[in-house]
Amino acid sequence: MASATSPLSFLISHPQSTKPVPSLPFLKRSRLHCTTSSTTAVSAKHHRRPAEENIRQEALRLHPDCDSKYSAWYAPFPLNEEDPNEKYSLDEVVYRSKSGGLLDVKHDMEALSQRSGSYWRELFDSRVGRTAWPYGSGVWSKKEFVLPCISPDEIVSLFEGNSNLFWAERLGKEHLDGMPDLWVKHCGISHTGSFKDLGMTVLVSQVNRLMKQPMGRSIIGVGCASTGDTSAALSAYCAAAGIPAIVFLPADRISIAQLIQPVSNGATVLSLDTDFDGCMRLIREVTAELPIYLANSLNSLRLEGQKTAAIEILQQFDWEVPDWVIVPGGNLGNIYAFYKGFEMCRALGLVDRVPRLVCAQATNANPLYRYYKSGWKEFNPITAETTFASAIQIGDPVSIDRAVFALQATNGIVEEATEEELMDAMSLADRTGMFACPHTGVALAALFKLRASNVIGVNDRTVVVSTAHGLKFAQSKVDYHSGTIADMACRYKNPPISVKANFGAVMDALKKSLNNGKI
Numbered sequence: 001m002a003s004a005t006s007p008l009s010f011l012i013s014h015p016q017s018t019k020p021v022p023s024l025p026f027l028k029r030s031r032l033h034c035t036t037s038s039t040t041a042v043s044a045k046h047h048r049r050p051a052e053e054n055i056r057q058e059a060l061r062l063h064p065d066c067d068s069k070y071s072a073w074y075a076p077f078p079l080n081e082e083d084p085n086e087k088y089s090l091d092e093v094v095y096r097s098k099s100g101g102l103l104d105v106k107h108d109m110e111a112l113s114q115r116s117g118s119y120w121r122e123l124f125d126s127r128v129g130r131t132a133w134p135y136g137s138g139v140w141s142k143k144e145f146v147l148p149c150i151s152p153d154e155i156v157s158l159f160e161g162n163s164n165l166f167w168a169e170r171l172g173k174e175h176l177d178g179m180p181d182l183w184v185k186h187c188g189i190s191h192t193g194s195f196k197d198l199g200m201t202v203l204v205s206q207v208n209r210l211m212k213q214p215m216g217r218s219i220i221g222v223g224c225a226s227t228g229d230t231s232a233a234l235s236a237y238c239a240a241a242g243i244p245a246i247v248f249l250p251a252d253r254i255s256i257a258q259l260i261q262p263v264s265n266g267a268t269v270l271s272l273d274t275d276f277d278g279c280m281r282l283i284r285e286v287t288a289e290l291p292i293y294l295a296n297s298l299n300s301l302r303l304e305g306q307k308t309a310a311i312e313i314l315q316q317f318d319w320e321v322p323d324w325v326i327v328p329g330g331n332l333g334n335i336y337a338f339y340k341g342f343e344m345c346r347a348l349g350l351v352d353r354v355p356r357l358v359c360a361q362a363t364n365a366n367p368l369y370r371y372y373k374s375g376w377k378e379f380n381p382i383t384a385e386t387t388f389a390s391a392i393q394i395g396d397p398v399s400i401d402r403a404v405f406a407l408q409a410t411n412g413i414v415e416e417a418t419e420e421e422l423m424d425a426m427s428l429a430d431r432t433g434m435f436a437c438p439h440t441g442v443a444l445a446a447l448f449k450l451r452a453s454n455v456i457g458v459n460d461r462t463v464v465v466s467t468a469h470g471l472k473f474a475q476s477k478v479d480y481h482s483g484t485i486a487d488m489a490c491r492y493k494n495p496p497i498s499v500k501a502n503f504g505a506v507m508d509a510l511k512k513s514l515n516n517g518k519i
């Protein structure tokens with residue numbers, strides 16, 4: 001925390017856990033709406049949808065029914081060998097298989113494979129940068145791979161996704177031996193400031209479908225346990241749809257910015273005297289008792305949205321596959337979602353291989369890392385300790401089996417980062433123009449280690465997934481730059497300099513600070 005005498009003390013301290021193809025019909029429609037084409041402003045206006053129609057109504061008129069060629073359903077994860085036919089409609093409220101295991105959303109891959117890889121690539125590319133409902137969303141631009149059977153009228157979207165893929169030029173050049181092909185996928189530059197928006201648009205859309213007529217299911221709200229980001233995303237999407245949201249938060253373990261998000265969006269916020277794992281146990285008990293739909297990534301619908309970040313990365317590289325993708329892991333849904341996105345594109349011929357995945361954990365919350373180090377022999381849940389990467393302070397991850405599957409299928413690696421390593425990595429990245437969150441710091445620290453051991457080669461195309469916006473975790477940066485964190489050198493700290501408001505004092509301060517005092 002910033003001490004009272006620190007130049008940062010004016011900041012209130014809070015507890016810190018502390019290419020178009022003419023043959024595709026949709027393109028003809030898009031062109032009609034393109035006001036930047038060679039058509040005059042007058043003709044563009046002429047082709048605009050009727051004034052009394054909004055974009056949702058327009059989508060309904062253009063696609064009145066769901067695309068019945070494609071379908072998806074829930075199946076046990078991994079497949080139940082005793083009952084290989086066990087499956088459930090996505091319109092059922094079910095989170096677990098008969099055996100108590102996880103579920104997975106499966107797609108009719110045979111139907112999807114009737115179209116070539118180049119068809120899908122061109123279709124997805126054609127939808128980027130538009131406002132056609134719902135394709136203006138990076139998630140729904142891949143609707144056929146996500147929830148093919150939902151109607152445009154049921155979708156709750158805030159045009160999420162399509163996030164920036166940042167070329168980390170200076171970080172690679174100056175701090176990673178000249179690494180020329182280093183990228184950061186900014187999933188946190190998003191509506192609620194984290195990648196959770198990608199999954200939440202899918203989950204809340206499906207709940208909206210269930211609650212609306214003709215289904216009219218008696219669901220009274222949607223609930224989650226959260227370390228702060230899932231709750232923010234759930235609250236925003238529910239508020240946009242007019243659906244009640246209920247969030248269980250571990251008291252004093254999330255940032256003030258994260259706490260105020262569900263509060264502002266009108267969710268019912270329960271601050272509980274336990275950790276995330278305790279909140280998770282409680283929400284599972286409550287959702288088993290009350291008709292509250294469970295929004296955590298135990299619910300495999302979420303991962304269908306999150307997997308589109310992987311597809312987007314491929315798209316942003318013009319469908320070339322990177323060598324490595326590094327993802328910070330907590331409850332471990334996202335690492336599997338990335339695998340799913342990459343593997344689906346491989347299986348359907350959009351690309352010819354999948355990247356190697358790295359899951360990065362904080363040393364203070366590293367059950368997956370320990371499991372990996374045991375040679376995948378023994379998994380033991382732990383009580384996660386406090387970490388600056390507070391959103392991944394999770395000791396008993398729900399998606400442990402999914403994560404292991406993803407890592408084994410991609411010849412993947414698990415790495416860990418101490419508090420000092422993750423804060424230094426975050427702060428160094430900030431010094432090269434980013435404003436990373438501590439979780440992204442965990443992934444960056446893993447990159448530094450894997451580069452130092454030459455596991456990741458200097459010329460390997462590497463993507464670090466940034467999972468949240470740094471502004472949500474400003475307090476951790478205040479602490480770091482104050483240099484007041486116990487047992488941490490805070491090597492890259494850059495506190496503001498308190499200076500008297502007169503010319504001489506300002507000149508002295510500048511001389512001392514700039515150009516190593518040589519001006």
Ligand SMILES: Cc1ncc(COP(=O)(O)O)c(C=O)c1O
Pocket residue numbers: 194227229230297328329330331332333334335391392437439467468
């Ligand atoms: C900012 C941030 N990064 C990373 C993660 C880890 O994602 P997952 O729980 O899917 O492993 C989370 C949530 O757990 C998060 O909120």
Ligand SMILES: N[C@@H](CCOP(=O)(O)O)C(=O)O
Pocket residue numbers: 224225226227228229230231295296297298330331333391392398
């Ligand atoms: N970091 C998450 C933890 C819960 O993960 P989920 O993906 O299962 O919802 C959060 O922000 O709550």
